[in-house]
Amino acid sequence: MTRFFMLLLTGILAACGSAPVSRLLQAMEQAQAADKDARRALKSGELLRAQHDFARVLVLQQSVDDATGVATTLINLATVAHQLHDDETALAWLDKVLLEKEQIYPLESHITAAFRKAVILTNVARLSEADSALQLSEKLCAVKCTLRFGIGSLRARLLLLKGDAESALDMAQAMSKEKDVEKEEQANALRVVAMAEEKLARYASALQHFQAVLEMDKSLGLSARIGEDLNGMARVSTQLGHDQEAAAYAQRAALVNESYRQSTAATHE
C-alpha cells in the first residue's frame, strides 16, 4: 500500500512539474509564429493585420512573463499605430514601457521607446514634450548605444524646429560626417544640414546638400523623402532666382508624392 501511495505521489509531482513546461513552450512557439506573421504583414504594408498579429503576440508573451519580448512588442505596436497615423495610440503603447514602475523591461527598450516617443511628438509639433522624451533617451543612452546617431540626428532636427538653426547646423554637420552609421540616419542628418542652411539663407550650399540627400534617398528607395528633398530644392532654387529649375523640381516632387500616395493607398486596400 505504501508503495502504491509513493508511486501515486511521484506521478502527481511529475505531472505538476511537467505540464506547465509544455504549455510554456507551446505559448512561446505560438508567440514566435505570430511575431513572424506580424513582421511579414508589416513589410508587405498590411498594417491592420500587423497590428492584430502583434496584439496576439503581446498576449502570448504576457502569459509566459517574457518581459523583453513584451517590451519589444509594445514598441512594435506603437510603431504600427504611428504608421497608421494613430499617434495617440502609439504614444500610449510607448508609455506602457516608459511608465512601468517595476524595472522589468531592459534598458535598450526604454531608450528605444523614449526615442520613438520623441520622434512622434516632433512630427506632431509637440516640441517641449518631444524635448523631454529625447532628453530621457539621451540620458539613458549615455556614452554609446545603438540609437546614439538617431538620437543626435533628432536633436539637431528639434533644434532647427525650435528656431536655433546655427546649433542645428553645427550638430547635423558633425553627425553627417560620422562613419559606420545607418545610411537612413546619415541622410536625415544631411537633410537637417540643408534645411538649417536654408533657414540661414545660405541657399547655394543648401541646394548642394539637398541634392546630396536626394541621391542618398534615391539609393535607399525612400519615395516620401525624395519628394521632401525635391520640394526643398524647389524652395531654395526659388530663393536663388532659378524659377525654371524650381518649377521642374516642384513638378518632380508632385509626381513622386502622387506616385507614393497611390502605391500606399493600393497597399492599404
Next chain:
Amino acid sequence: MALLTDKDERFKNLFVKAAIFILLAAIGVGLVFLLTGEKKGAFTEKLPIYFVADSGQDLNEGMPVKFSGFKIGKLSALTLDEQGLVQGQVNIEAKYLKLIRQDAVMSLKKEGVIGDGVLEISQGEKDKPALVAGAKVRFERASGLEQAVVDMKDRVLPILDDLHQALHDPNGDVRQTLKNLRELSAEMRGTREHIDRVLGSVDANINNEAGPLLRSLRQSAVNAEALSARLDHELPALLNKADASMESLRLTSEVIKDAVQRSAPQLPGMLGEVRETLGKTREIIGDTQEMLDSLSTHWPLKNVVPAPEKGPVRMDSHD
C-alpha cells in the same frame, strides 16, 4: 423470520419484495443476453458453405468472413480430409448468401500490412446463379507480405539507382545546376558592378526617378550573389547528406532483400525483420525530413527563409 416481521414494519412482505428484485434482475440479465446475442448475430439464420485449402496455415476457426468490407459470417470448422487437404466450413448469414454467385472466390488476406488474417469472399459474375447452402467455393491466398516486400524491393531499387546516377553524373541536372549557379554568381557580380556604375552616373536632371528602381535591381543582384556564394558553400554538404541518406536507403533495401530470402516460408520470423526494417525506415524518414527542411531553407529555387528578427521593427529619426 417471523420474529423480525412482527417487530419491524420494513420486513413486511419481505419475501414478495425479494422475489420481485430477483425477478427483475433475472429479466435484466436475460435482456442483456438477448440484446448481445442479437447484436452478435446469434439469432440470425446462417447457412454453411465450404472450401478446400492446400494448407491450414493462417486459417483459424472463428476468423471473420467479409464481403465488400462487411462481416457476413465466420469460419466455423476446419478439418483435414483423407487426401491431406483442409476442408473449411464457413457459416454465412442467409440474407447475404443470395448476393454471392457460384463462381465467387474465398481469399485469405491480411488486414493492413501485418494485421490479422481475414477471409474475403468476392461476389462473382452477376450472370451466374446465386450460391446455395452447402455449395463449395474456390479458395486462394492473396498476395502475402513476402510478395509485397519483394514488389517494393523491385520498385525501389531502380529508383535508388536512378537517383544515385543523377547525383553523381557530372553532366546530370544536379551537378549542372550547381555549375550554372556558380556562373550565375559571376554574372550577378558583373551586373551589380554595372548597376553601381549606372547609379553613379545618373543625371540629377533626369525627370523620371530611376534611382529607386536601379537601387532595387542592385539589391537583387547583391542578394543573388550572396545567395549563390552561400549555396556554393553549403550545397556540397547537402549533397553529401543526400548521398548518405541514399546509402542508408540502399542498406535498408538490402536488409529487406536478405530478410525475404532467409525467411520466406516462416512468416513470424519475417515479421520480426519487417518490424526492424520499419524502425530503420522511420529513422531514414527522419533523416530525409531533416534534409528536406535543410533544402527548403537553402534551396535557391525556393524563397530563402531569413533568420527570425528579434528586436523592434525599424523606425528612424525622420519617420
